Amino acid sequence: MTGSAPLDLGFLGFERGAHLLVDRALRAVPVGGRVVVTGGDPALGVHLRAWARRRGHRFTTSPDRSAVFELVRGSADTDRWAGAERAGGPGVDGIVARPPARWGLAARGALVEAGGPVGRFDLDDRDVVWADLAPRLYAHAAAAQWDPATAVDWDARPEVPVPPDVEAAVVQVMTYLVENEQAAIVVPAGLLARVHPHFREVQQLLAVQAADEARHMEVFTRRALLHGTEMGTSSAGGRSSLATLLAEPDFSLATFLLSVLGEGSFLALLAFLERHAPDPVTARITHLARIDEARHVAFGVAHLEHQSHRDPTLPGKLRAAIERRHDALVDTAGLNADVFDALVVLAAGDWTPEAVARGYDAVQDLHHAMDDGRRQRLARLGFPPDEAAELSALHTRNFM
Incomplete structure (x- = not known):
């Protein structure tokens, strides 16, 4: 496990916010980088596996330690923000002439995730x-x-x-x-x-x-x-x-x-x-x-x-x-x-x-x-x- 970043969750489970610490640890390593997760929550492995699959990261278990799991950060292309775009800039200088309807109610300057409802604002010029x-x-x-x-x-x-x-x-x-x-x-x-x-x-x-x-x-x-x-x-x-x-x-x-x-x-x-x-x-x-x-x-x-x-x-x-x-x-x-x-x-x-x-x-x-x-x-x-x-x-x- 050399070169891996360790993360000990203690007894914190995913139902109480463990995903925040896992996500933060993964952001600190490059694509392909590893994070070794340990924790005492009985459902940690099940929740961590499902979360990793949904976010595009690889999940493995340690063959000799049941409470140790390894995550490999997935490609940026599999990140949920793939395809996202900035809705201009937050200030007046960041206003675009014709904002697309897909930005909808997104705050100006926000990173807009692909998908979501299309706004019905006809005064868009x-x-x-x-x-x-x-x-x-x-x-x-x-x-x-x-x-x-x-x-x-x-x-x-x-x-x-x-x-x-x-x-x-x-x-x-x-x-x-x-x-x-x-x-x-x-x-x-x-x-x-x-x-x-x-x-x-x-x-x-x-x-x-x-x-x-x-x-x-x-x-x-x-x-x-x-x-x-x-x-x-x-x-x-x-x-x-x-x-x-x-x-x-x-x-x-x-x-x-x-x-x-x-x-x-x-x-x-x-x-x-x-x-x-x-x-x-x-x-x-x-x-x-x-x-x-x-x-x-x-x-x-x-x-x-x-x-x-x-x-x-x-x-x-x-x-x-x-x-x-x-x-x-x-x-x-x-x-x-x-x-x-x-x-x-x-x-x-x-x-x-x-x-x-x-x-x-x-x-x-x-x-x-x-x-x-x-x-x-x-x-x-x-x-x-x-x-x-x-x-x-x-x-x-x-x-x-």
Whole structure:
């Protein structure tokens, strides 16, 4: 037995982890190298023989000692990792452009054993889902998560009590926001389930985006019910507008319609609500939500900028998506009239003719701010000013 590596297992059996020590000992010798195994477990020989056969190693017994067994390390070709491949590298630099379906749920950079289930992730092209900003945005998102229970002082009271009709306006707007956030959680959640896990930064970012929307739904609902028991109204036109977002299967176009145009418009709306909030709770939750939504918009723009560098036909696709959605909604009522009136009331803060006129003008300014924001983002995606203005005007009257 000269040149053999000894391994004494004591009374440790295979049912309690002996295979770990045997495997470690074999890895320490070259192919063809020998390991002499001794041990007092009565079933050691039976288990060791079966294990060696399964792993491709040769097994023999000592003719003069029943508790001594010899293993000869098998060829690397018979190792269970024969045919395995690395799933790229663990870092961003290790991302491959088109990960194979056979990698499935394997961690990026892992050694993937041959065989196993084939993943069903149709968004498996890096350029279809990627944005170089995604890793940094995820890091920011993870650090910026806030707890509705502690980030908002729900007992805070305004210096002047909120009149009942103004409170009703807040309830109506909050109801509208919840409705929109429910659509905004479905879109990234649906896309997330289709993205190949190899692009984990995009998956992580979409997961946090969905978590953001879930949190927004919670705080907007809680504010609506803070001083009462009923929500506001939900219009058929508003729900029809949101339904078109759920119907878009293309990753880039869904991201464009939701994050760039819809949530981009909501940045102006949330800023408006924070500015005209009649109480500190409303001001706080709209402020926190706006920070989250700005991150969603940033990813959408960064992704589409990445796309525009590789696909010269992208502007035409974006334009077609806007026009298709506009045509689908042309016969709907658009923004819930109750929501429009509620925004006027919030901005007015009073029922004098002068205050109502001021509130109406403020809502018109909001429309202009939304339009300006859409134009700027469209310009970043390569649209000339006149076309950006034309396409912005076609955006749904429901804001989202």
